[in-house]
Amino acid sequence: MTSSFAEQDGSLPTISPNSDTKESTTIGRRKRGRPKKRVSPPVVSGTVTKRDENSYNDVVIGDCVTKETSGPNDVEQSSIAGRRKTAGRLRKQAADITNDVNLCSAIPPASLNPVAAEYDASGNTGMENDCVMREGSDGHCGKAVGRPRKQVVQIDQIDALSAGAAMDVECDGAEGxxxxxKVKDTLRLFNKHYLHFVQEEERRSKEVEATLSKVSKAAKGKSKGKNKKVVGNSSEVSKPSKSKKSKAEDGNEEILKRASKRPDLKAIRKMNEDQTVLNHQKRIxxxxxxxVGQQFFSRxxxxxxxxxxxxxxxxxYMGQSYSKLEMYKHLTFPIAVCIVLSGMYEDDTDNADEVVYTGQGGNDLLGSKHQICDQKMxxxxxxxxxxxxxGVPVRxxxxxxxxxxxxxxxxxxxxLYKVIKWWGEKGVSGFTVFKYKLRRLDGQPNLTTKQVHFARxxxxxxxxxxxxxxxEDxxxxxxxYPIPATNEVDDPxxxxxxxxxxxSMRSAKGLKIPPNANGCTCVGDCVDISKCACARLNGFDFPYVRKDGGRLxxxxxxxxxxxxxxxxxxxxxxRISQLGLQYRLEVYRTPKKGWAVRSWDTIPSGxxxxxxxxxxxxxxxxxxxxENSYIFDIDCDQTMKGLDGRERRLGALASLMDNDDKPxxxxxxxxxxxxxxxxxxFINHSCEPNLFVQCVLSTHHKTKMARVVLFAADTIPPLQELTYDYGYRLDSVEGSDGKVKTLECYCGATGCRKRLY
Incomplete structure (x- = not known):
């Protein structure tokens, strides 16, 4: 496996798995008596050992060989550890939670606390368009607010307000x-729910398509019968007339076309119900x-x-109900906490550090996006x-x-930006719009949106x-795709x-590979989970969705x-993992970690x-x-049996476990x-990785010889280094002298453990 090494005293760096330096220090082998606590992670054992080309045999572990190369996939998970739901945490969250999302009244008002209920009444959960989506309404929601007292909040008070709001929303399960x-884990949980709902929708669409196909065939059969007419002693088929579709056809097509609740919105609802959203109450x-600069791939x-x-x-924004809280009594509500500049309004002006933002309402959301009526205060x-x-700033x-x-x-x-002034004027379309001039606060990291575009x-x-x-490759x-390598570190x-x-995988000489396993009898694509033998082995479901080229x-x-x-x-x-590289990768040299890998394309989670x-x-x-730093132990069997404290995942069938062998x-x-x-x-270790390790069986079902595949744990933007956790336990590696070896970690993660082992 690859490791993160530091240069010492200006001399040659200690040997890295991704380093070609011949002079090295001894890494040593890990203790065999007690393996590391991990979920199918790699194991480091020393430097590269030259092997005779005749000492191993070629073995094709991947099953389907395809020469078709598909382009970079669109973006859009990996499983994360569930949060510990203690009774105290549930009682606290039941009192504090604020449900900020209106999913067509999917969550009953009774489930919201008084703060959330009044907040919803203030109108911050409706559509932005008063004219299209709320036709007939006077556009006023919540209590009328008189002329506010001008109480300017000083910038040094912002952190205190924010910290006060955070005190009540700490989760017991997130301790440590x-x-x-916490942000990363919440996004991973969201992506898991999102993909489950994508899978649910794919299944529903398949069922409706099958129903439509049957109805269509039946309708054609009836049409042929009706078009026959008798002429003398023979019958002939007349030209079919253009008849209206049957009610059954119309009904089923309507079901197919019906916009289901979007998977992302269903994921929000699920997390609200489970009380796993990160910040329940709004914060200034x-x-x-x-x-600053963090990217998100959906609202x-x-x-x-x-x-x-x-x-x-x-x-x-924060509604009137927040004025009841002691920390906010000096403010006038409602107060905006965040705005999104997305180009929806034709009157917006964006000059980076200064923004002229158009207020909400009055635009044609479902059509041209232009103003079609006046905005209201x-x-x-x-x-x-x-x-x-x-003077309260907004994100x-x-x-x-x-x-x-x-x-x-x-x-x-x-x-953070400060709203320095506002005014009303006739907009481009001739209707009254409200304008707000915002200026970016000093002392923040450099503006990143332009940098993001530049990086792309x-x-x-x-x-x-x-x-x-x-x-070049x-x-x-x-x-x-070709995999180029770049080196701007070493000279020469x-x-x-x-x-x-x-x-493809190779096997050591004399190693016996298990025979190919029995397969399913599906024709074309595997669709019916009740009939597919492989789906049954996966717990009566398929592990992947087809979205974005295939995601776990x-x-x-x-x-x-x-x-x-x-x-x-x-x-x-x-067969998703058997299709080969689907993203353009690059191997590049780093100052401290040897070689590393990054993608030119966005890689969706899963x-x-x-x-x-x-x-x-x-x-x-x-x-x-x-010494060899590229040894990867296949501990699929140990993970399935939960040995040595390994973290269990979604379980496999008992028939797959090697019960005939002693653990x-x-x-x-x-x-x-x-x-x-x-x-x-060449992929390096990180204490906060963006990849995870997954054992996969395809040609045979011998878990001890499972394939090892790296999947995206997060949505990975272009040019971000690809990393996974090597799974070392501290003090688990010893040298040839029997002494415990230590190695510093230079992954650079916020929560870096400082030691690789």
């Missing part, structure tokens, strides 16, 4: 986690764990984090006016078009544009070396894919990134003299990528 990890100022993500409280409205418009009067989020987001946009948090522009369109290019044409620069690139709904003990004996097509949804390829060997036969603390087989491997051997 930093704010960034910044949100802990969310940094729903911002809702579950409490950054912006509504999935549609551009202005998120209520709801969010009144809230922003009060911000100008009191600003900018939305920009992106093909890599399932909602078509990417949202970037750009920090710098994601190369071709390999020839790369600086420091040392190899380390795979030498084996992968769907050099390319990765000391190994043979292989797209949630991490499992083991995923069983369709194999060579299955009658379904190679494009079957249950998408397979690459398989860990090498030589399949017995763990006991691995060379114990030479062992040490995995029997490992993957050695020292002399033979693929791009996965």
């Amino acid at each position: 986690k930093n704010d960034h990890m 100022g910044s949100v802990p764990g969310i940094d 729903a993500e911002m809702v579950v984090l409490g950054l912006h409280g509504h999935w549609l409205n551009g202005i998120d 209520t709801r969010g418009n009144l809230a922003l006016k009060n911000n100008a009067d009191t 600003v989020v900018r939305g920009h078009e992106s093909a890599n987001s399932y909602c078509g946009k990417v949202y970037t948090y750009d920090g 522009a710098q994601a190369p369109k071709s390999i020839s544009e790369l600086r420091g290019l040392v190899s 380390i795979s030498e044409g084996q992968e769907n 620069p050099f390319a990765p070396k000391g190994f043979v690139y292989s797209k 709904v949630e991490a499992k003990d083991v995923v069983i894919e369709c194999g060579p004996n299955c009658s379904c097509k190679c494009s079957c949804v249950n 998408a397979p990134v690459c398989e860990y390829i090498g030589v399949l060997e017995r763990s006991e036969e691995v060379d114990t003299v030479s 062992s603390d040490v995995p029997e087989f490992c993957i050695n990528a020292g002399s033979v491997g693929n791009v996965a051997r």
